[in-house]
Amino acid sequence: MTELAAANGSERTQALLKLTQRLTALIQEETRLFKARRPHEAIELQTEKTELANIYRAEVARARQEPGRFSGAPEQAKALLRDATKAFHTALDENGRVVNAMKVLTEGVVKAIADEAARQRHAGSGYGANGHRPSGPTGSFAMAVNHTA
Numbered sequence: 001m002t003e004l005a006a007a008n009g010s011e012r013t014q015a016l017l018k019l020t021q022r023l024t025a026l027i028q029e030e031t032r033l034f035k036a037r038r039p040h041e042a043i044e045l046q047t048e049k050t051e052l053a054n055i056y057r058a059e060v061a062r063a064r065q066e067p068g069r070f071s072g073a074p075e076q077a078k079a080l081l082r083d084a085t086k087a088f089h090t091a092l093d094e095n096g097r098v099v100n101a102m103k104v105l106t107e108g109v110v111k112a113i114a115d116e117a118a119r120q121r122h123a124g125s126g127y128g129a130n131g132h133r134p135s136g137p138t139g140s141f142a143m144a145v146n147h148t149a
Helices: 009-035 039-065 075-123
Strands: none
Touching (some): 009 075
């Protein structure tokens, strides 16, 4: 489903209002989980959030192409939708800041681990007291880093 089930502008406004409010609540919950350092729990929200976001995106695009889609809706309903849209954008902005902070923090931790591993790898590469290189395992290992996070 990528379109709201509505017979007229008034029903469409009410449906979009409910969708926007639910999507905002999901994003706020995701942000709360991220701030609480429990991002793994946010996975449960992703399916519903993605479905609603796709419907929202499609409905907003249709509204831009067909401004009359909401004609006939009471002004009070339109005002509630405008307020809900502002709250949605505020929630998105906060979520974006938190996600970016988590990304920076995670990248910093990964870099610190990689730097320490490199330091330890090179720590024993000198010569011993007898003028020979120490024998034994070199401590080499492989590490993969995904920069898309």
